[in-house]
Amino acid sequence: MALDGWQPTKLIDADAEAGSFRVHRDAYRSDEVFEREKALIFNKCWLYLGHQTELKKKGDFFARRVGGRDIIFNLDKNGKVGAHYNTCTHRASKICREHSGNARTFTCPYHGWVFNSEGQLSSQNAKTGYKEGINDDGHLNLKAVERLEEYRGFWFVNFNPKAISLYDYLDDGRDAIDALMDQTEAQQVILSGEHTYSINANYKLLCENSYDGYHLFPVHASYFDYLRDQMAGTPAADLIDATIADYSSNGAVRGLGNGHAILDSYVPTGRPVAQWLPSMGASVKPEIEAKYARLVERFGEERANYIATTQKNLVIFPNLVINDILSVTVRVIEPEAKDRIRVTAWAMGPTDESEELRAMRLDNFVSFLGPAGFGSPDDIEMLEICQTAAAHTPVEWSEISKGFGPAEDHCKVTGAPDDEVQMQAYWTMWDRVMSGEVTLEVE
Amino acid sequence: MTLTRSEVEDVLFQEAEFLDSWQLMEWAEMYTEDSFYEVTSPACSDPYTADARNTLFLISDRIDRIRGRAKRLLKKTAHAEYPHSKTRHMVSNVRVVEADGDTTKVRANFAVFRTKEDNSTIYMGEAFITLLETPDGVKIQHKRCVLDINSLYNQGRLTIIL
Ligand code: FES
Ligand SMILES: [Fe+2]
Numbered sequence: 303m304a305l306d307g308w309q310p311t312k313l314i315d316a317d318a319e320a321g322s323f324r325v326h327r328d329a330y331r332s333d334e335v336f337e338r339e340k341a342l343i344f345n346k347c348w349l350y351l352g353h354q355t356e357l358k359k360k361g362d363f364f365a366r367r368v369g370g371r372d373i374i375f376n377l378d379k380n381g382k383v384g385a386h387y388n389t390c391t392h393r394a395s396k397i398c399r400e401h402s403g404n405a406r407t408f409t410c411p412y413h414g415w416v417f418n419s420e421g422q423l424s425s426q427n428a429k430t431g432y433k434e435g436i437n438d439d440g441h442l443n444l445k446a447v448e449r450l451e452e453y454r455g456f457w458f459v460n461f462n463p464k465a466i467s468l469y470d471y472l473d474d475g476r477d478a479i480d481a482l483m484d485q486t487e488a489q490q491v492i493l494s495g496e497h498t499y500s501i502n503a504n505y506k507l508l509c510e511n512s513y514d515g516y517h518l519f520p521v522h523a524s525y526f527d528y529l530r531d532q533m534a535g536t537p538a539a540d541l542i543d544a545t546i547a548d549y550s551s552n553g554a555v556r557g558l559g560n561g562h563a564i565l566d567s568y569v570p571t572g573r574p575v576a577q578w579l580p581s582m583g584a585s586v587k588p589e590i591e592a593k594y595a596r597l598v599e600r601f602g603e604e605r606a607n608y609i610a611t612t613q614k615n616l617v618i619f620p621n622l623v624i625n626d627i628l629s630v631t632v633r634v635i636e637p638e639a640k641d642r643i644r645v646t647a648w649a650m651g652p653t654d655e656s657e658e659l660r661a662m663r664l665d666n667f668v669s670f671l672g673p674a675g676f677g678s679p680d681d682i683e684m685l686e687i688c689q690t691a692a693a694h695t696p697v698e699w700s701e702i703s704k705g706f707g708p709a710e711d712h713c714k715v716t717g718a719p720d721d722e723v724q725m726q727a728y729w730t731m732w733d734r735v736m737s738g739e740v741t742l743e744v745e
Numbered sequence: 746m747t748l749t750r751s752e753v754e755d756v757l758f759q760e761a762e763f764l765d766s767w768q769l770m771e772w773a774e775m776y777t778e779d780s781f782y783e784v785t786s787p788a789c790s791d792p793y794t795a796d797a798r799n800t801l802f803l804i805s806d807r808i809d810r811i812r813g814r815a816k817r818l819l820k821k822t823a824h825a826e827y828p829h830s831k832t833r834h835m836v837s838n839v840r841v842v843e844a845d846g847d848t849t850k851v852r853a854n855f856a857v858f859r860t861k862e863d864n865s866t867i868y869m870g871e872a873f874i875t876l877l878e879t880p881d882g883v884k885i886q887h888k889r890c891v892l893d894i895n896s897l898y899n900q901g902r903l904t905i906i907l
Contacts, residue, residue, distance in 0.1 A: 401788075401895070495786040495801030498896035524822040528813045644898060649801045661798035665805065674784060674803040674903035676817055679825035682902055 314733045315699065316726075318708040323726050324699040327692045330504040336640035343620050343735055344369035345461045346742050348471045350622040350634045351375050351385055353648075354455035355491035361404040361419055367636055367644070368459055373447060374398050375457070378419035379406065383452070385459050386421045386444040397444065408444075417444050454483045455490070456632075464743040471742065473559030474714075478616045481609050482626050484601070485575040485593075486652035492632065493649040493664070499673040500644050503685035505621055505637040508645070509728060511681050512623040512633070513565035513615040515555065515719040516704065519546055521684055525676045529571070529581075536580045541570035553612065555705075555724040557714045560742075561619030561731025563724035566612045571628035571670075574655065574663045576610040586659055617724070619731055629667035641689050647672065702726060747844035748876060748883065753851050754839050756876060756883050761834035764906050769815035772906065776885050777877055782806045782814075783889040784907060792891040793873070803903055814906065825904040830861040832905050836872075847878040848886070855890070859905050866900045868907055869893050 313326040313335070328335055349368050352375045356364060363376035365388055372388040374397065388398050395412040398405075407424065408417045414427030421444035423437050436442070449460040451468035453476060458468050465471070472479070483490050501508060511517065519526065526542055533539045545568060553567040572579035576593035578586065597606035614626040623633040633647040649667050651660055670677035692700075705721025712730040717723035734740035748756075756775075763772040776782065784804040785792035797805035806814060817823050835856045843850040850873075857868040875887040890907045897903060 493801055494790070494799070495795070496788040497786060497801065497803070498788065498898060500898045500901050502901070521824065524817045524820045527820070527822075528817055531813060531816075532809065657798060664797060664799070664801055668797075668802055668805050669810065672801075672803060673897050673901070676813070679902045679904045680823065683824040683827075 313736075314729055316706070316712075316730075318706065321703055321706050322701075323703045323706040323722070323729075325702055325729055327698055327700055329732075330507060330689065330700075331640060331693045333640055336637070338736065339637075340370060342738075343732065344637070346465065346735060347620050348449075348451070348458040348460045348465065348468050349620075350618070350632075351450070351457045351459050353492045353632065353650075354383065354452065354457060355489060357383060359404060361406055362402075363398065363405055364402045365398045365400065368634075369461065369636075370638075371447075371461070372396065373459065374408070374444075376405075376419060378421075380420070382420070383450070383457060384419070384421060385447040385450045385457070387447065389445070390415055391423065391442045391444065392426075421446060454479055462743065466742055466744050471560055472618065473562060474556075475558045475560070475562035475564075475616065475618050478558065478562075478564050478614060479624070481614065482624065482630065482650075485597075485609060486654055487596075487600075488652055488654035490630075490650050490652050493651055493660075495649070497647040497672045498644065500642065501682050501685055502642055503682075503689040504640055505635045505643045506728075506732075507685040507688055508635050508643060508681075509617050509621065509623070510702075510725050511685060512625065513555065513563060513617050513724050514722075515549065515553075515565050515567055516722065517681075517684070518549070518569070518720075521680050522677050524680070525670060528676055533581050538570060538580045541579070545570050550718045550720045553719040554716050555719060555721055556716045557712065557724060557727030559713055561713060561728050561735075563617055563727045565615040565719060565724060566608075567615075567719040568611070569613050569627070571613070571666065573610065573613070573628065574659050574666070575652065582662060586656075586662060589656055589659055617728065619728060625671070628670060629663050631667065631671055641693065702729065748841065748849045748878070750839055750841055752883070753841060753849065753876065754836070756885070757836045757839065757851075757853060757874070760885070761836055764834055765832050767819070767829055769818055769906070770812075773812045773815040776808055776811050777879070778808055780808050780811065780885060781887045781889070782811050782885075782906075783887075784903065785889065785891055787892050787894050787896050792889075803897075818904075818906075823904075825902060830859050830905060832860075833858045834907075849876045849878075850874070851876060855907065857905065857907055859900075868900060868903065868905075870907075872907070 313329045315324040357377035360377050360379050366373050374386050374388050376384050378384050390397050390410040392415050395410050397408045397410050416425040418424050423442045447459045448463045530542050555565050557563045572582045576590050578590040594610050597610055616624045621635040625631045630650040631647050636644040651663050702722045702725050705717035705723045709715045713727045715723045786803050789795050818826050821827055836853050838854040840852045853872050855872050859866050870892040873889045877884050877886045
């Protein structure tokens with residue numbers, strides 16, 4: 303399939319009356335589709351760069367790759383967050399070769415041009431040869447990324463200068479981010495230590511997996527066995543099986559607009575904010591219950607319950623995952639090829655929790671999440687065997703129909719926790735952006 | 746009493762043998778009731794003194810999860826290790842660094858080769874180990890592995906035991 307002869311609607315085959323929603327497997331396995339996605343999805347959507355709380359002091363910086371582009375994310379000497387392309391305006395060299403650090407200036411290693419923390423060229427390291435005022439128009443300053451905006455400390459970039467605002471782009475996804483950030487009156491911060499790893503699979507397979515309630519018990523059977531062992535002999539011992547029995551009738555998957563969606567579910571892992579379970583031990587009970595009570599005071603019982611007790615798996619289209627579950631993880635998926643991704647994940651937690659609860663939050667994280675946990679590696683294995691099977695068999699379509707039916711807008715539908723309407727929302731948006739039906743630009 | 750280098754090596758080589766032969770429950774039995782098995786995150790700025798109570802590690806197991814890890818990995822539903830990968834644990838440069846009563850602190854270099862399907866990867870680094878002499882023989886009280894990598898980009902995941 304050549305790019306020129308591209309038929310944009312061919313990859314999604316949806317028949318609401320028949321309850322059939324199919325995705326052509328070329329969407330995962332074709333180089334042409336991937337090239338098209340780089341141009342249409344990753345050059346038009348808002349992409350996650352980093353969190354405000356990672357930049358603790360003026361001069362702090364991180365070198366990140368976002369949507370295939372190398373970017374320096376920093377806090378300049380005036381306390382302003384910046385995002386500049388990591389390339390020298392002289393003859394292209396990379397300016398910043400460290401993963402992170404603190405710097406007042408960036409000196410290019412090649413010929414010694416110096417840029418200040420705001421990206422302005424401050425020295426060309428040359429006594430002769432340059433006309434006075436050669437940079438009066440600023441074209442030799444580090445190139446700032448076209449757009450940089452934040453919502454509640456989550457900084458995103460957009461490579462399209464005409465893009466709609468991040469605020470509008472996030473749509474109802476804002477409410478999900480609010481539910482996370484409102485957990486505390488202090489600050490939710492990114493904790494030290496990150497997980498970076500790779501997966502030999504298409505980025506959309508990990509998005510689908512991240513809020514897939516349907517896969518939970520088959521894929522994570524061995525994790526639930528472990529939880530059962532941990533809870534044996536406690537009053538919570540029966541909770542696992544009760545949860546499995548009730549799973550599909552408790553909670554929902556919800557499209558949040560613009561391809562974002564969330565899985566709200568109930569799994570008895572306990573939540574540092576704020577659901578205590580006997581498996582967490584009596585010593586943290588008062589603190590967790592006090593957090594819950596404070597949420598009720600601030601937001602009323604219904605919202606407090608949603609914030610405190612619902613396990614939330616959020617995907618912000620096209621490649622950011624925020625899991626607010628037994629621990630909080632912010633996970634960004636950097637696509638490198640149709641069948642390869644780099645994943646970076648961080649833990650997040652509030653500054654006003656006790657050392658003991660912080661320790662429990664991190665312990666929860668590594669028990670299930672990350673490349674060495676008891677959960678995520680089994681997900682990764684599934685994604686890799688899906689990718690390789692799709693690539694090496696002639697079967698053309700994947701069936702993502704569970705819960706599909708007529709709706710006014712398939713980007714904003716609701717279904718049962720083990721339905722696939724969140725993925726239908728994702729793919730509907732994907733199709734709209736790929737076909738040009740949605741430009742995500744201000745008129 | 747201070748363990749000699751060769752006594753320490755006997756313990757570490759036994760551990761390696763259990764792991765390479767997938768005798769994981771026997772491996773878990775080498776750990777004391779108050780033990781820790783830890784692997785710091787490659788992104789950790791100071792992996793030697795870092796504390797899993799306030800920094801995200803890759804692995805931070807007390808004895809219940811050491812046993813849980815062994816038990817889980819032996820199941821067919823531990824999909825990431827099914828079919829089991831082949832591993833080879835190399836332990837070298839063993840140094841006894843400190844001894845106090847029944848406790849001996851050890852440093853050792855390691856390289857663990859893992860083959861899954863047709864792909865082989867290496868996990869290399871240094872292990873910081875505390876051994877305890879008990880009536881049941883020498884046991885492992887603490888093992889912290891610090892990997893010489895900047896991310897798991899090449900390895901993908903860490904589903905075997907180092
Ligand atoms: S390329 Fe940077 S100073 Fe020449
Ligand atoms: Fe999963």
